[in-house]
Amino acid sequence: MFDPTPRGAALIETMTSFLAEHVYPSEEEFEAQVRAAGPGREQPPVLEQLKKTSRELGLWNLFLPHAEPGHEPLSNLDYARIAELSGRSLHLAPESMNCSAPDTGNMELLSMFGTPEQKERWLQPLMEGTIRSAYVMTEPLVASSDASNIETTVERDGDEWVINGRKWWISAAARPQCELLILMGVTDPDGDAPRHARHSMVLIPKDTPGVTIERDLTVLGYDPFESHVEMVFDNVRVPATSLLGDPGAGFAMSQARLGPGRIHHCMRMIGAAERALELMIARAKVRSTFGSPLSDRGVVREWIADSRIEIDQARLYTLYTAHLMDTVGNKAAASEISGIKVAVPNMASRVIDRAIQTFGGAGLSQDYPLARMYAETRIVRMADGPDEVHRRAVARTELRRHEDAVTPAPHGVAAHLAHLTRL
Incomplete structure (x- = not known):
């Protein structure tokens, strides 16, 4: 299949x-x-x-x-x-x-919503691959796991949009090749639009006056090559034609962007976990403690077995989700996308952690890719929505599905439930 x-x-x-x-x-x-x-x-x-x-x-x-x-x-x-x-x-x-x-x-x-001029x-x-870009959404002063909380303003002033706000955890913005920022902000702060129809996305050249990178952010104390930064937008002005898509469509567009991104993260996490398992096994075969190879230790064998089982489960779940995206569409596969976004990074974190433990001190060093893998995997449990938000989405889908499928209880069950209510 x-x-x-x-x-x-x-x-x-x-x-x-x-x-x-x-x-x-x-x-x-x-x-x-x-x-x-x-x-x-x-x-x-x-x-x-x-x-x-x-x-x-x-x-x-x-x-x-x-x-x-x-x-x-x-x-x-x-x-x-x-x-x-x-x-x-x-x-x-x-x-x-x-x-x-x-x-x-x-x-x-840009492919889905850009104008011909924006695409060009x-x-x-x-x-x-001649330039890079950054996606500017998360903010330090609000819980950005609920994107409707975002407060950065994108206000119309004649033929321009004026952007003001503070953002952080903006990946790749500090790279010299980064020339484009796609920012999500509020375009209808005081209007009557529904909560999820107040935000829009705007295309901002990184060298626009008023755009400032204030500081780098480390991840678990480590400075990743991809870079994450905190940025300030102070009366940043761009032409009215810089709006991406329709006004008020920012939240819906962000979901269209994040769905594929989530499954891409999960696909890569499976590969990282698979390599970590291979490294763990190779290490266990050549290192000995108290006269026996690590691979003979029961606990290490459990780590290897659990890792194999968990990787294969996560892979099948991810392939099934990819199949649904191809056959019924991203929206219909939203619950499964949320499900793998929880399951896969957590699985990868466990497998990589076992590999680090098998390597001992070397697993924490730069001599092997495990420490970097662990930090990157931990990021993904936050990126594109934290685990808790995705669990909420899966639960909501399951509860709705149960409501739609409710059938009258058999007489015996109904009687038993009635008995319980009298207790």
Whole structure:
């Protein structure tokens, strides 16, 4: 049922070879170049070479499910397998294929809602990989897990929009290649519009006066290459034509953006967990304690068995969700998308944590990818909606489904319930 198409199968083979021959051998060099570049986050040369190679191999922009000039889309189910493989090198493979967040979601927004002029200015350079972008939604002063709380204002002034507010956890905005900010703010703060129809999205060139990056944000004390920053928008002015989509449609557009992004995260997390399990097993075979290999220890064998079971469960759940997205659409698959967004990052965190424990002190160091994997996985339990919000969405769907399917209780059950109410 979840077998890849012939094109998908061929891409899986190509992707497997790309990882083995180009990505894995480049990881150590990439880390060294990132450390040498320092906080300026200059593009590591090795990443540019990998981008060139992935393009030549036909692994470029595979995430985009919409047809665009020069782009033939894959199904979500086919892409799931490719994204899983890319997750085996979370910090390097996705970007080398132009398939990394936040650009992926931003390209989807522009593809679905951009005008021809907006696509020409922003979508084409993003698809070419000549620029990068950031998605500017989360705010420090409100609970952004409920996006309708967002307070940054986007007010009309003649032929311009004026933006004021503070945002944080904005990924990639500090990268020198980042030229576009897609910001979500309130365009109807005092009107009568429903709560979820007050927000809009606006396209802001990063060099616009009034845009300030105030500080970098670390993740568990670690400064990721992707970068996360806190930003201020102080009377930032952009032309009226910079609005993306319709006024008041920002919340609905954000859900259209985040749905595919959530499943992409999950696909990559499965690949990270799979690699962590492989590393755990290899380590357990060559390290000994008290005269016996770690692989002979009962607790380590339990870790290996539990990891295998949990990865396979998560993979099937994710493939099923991708299948639903392809066959019934993202909206109808919303509950499953929320479900995997909870299940998969939590699974990956457990598997990677077991691998770190098996490695001992080395697992916490930069000598292996596990510590970086763990930090990135922990981010995903917050990114694109925290676990609690997605559990709420799944529960709401299940309760509604139960209400729709309620049938009269059998006489015996009804009598028993009546008896209980009298107790």
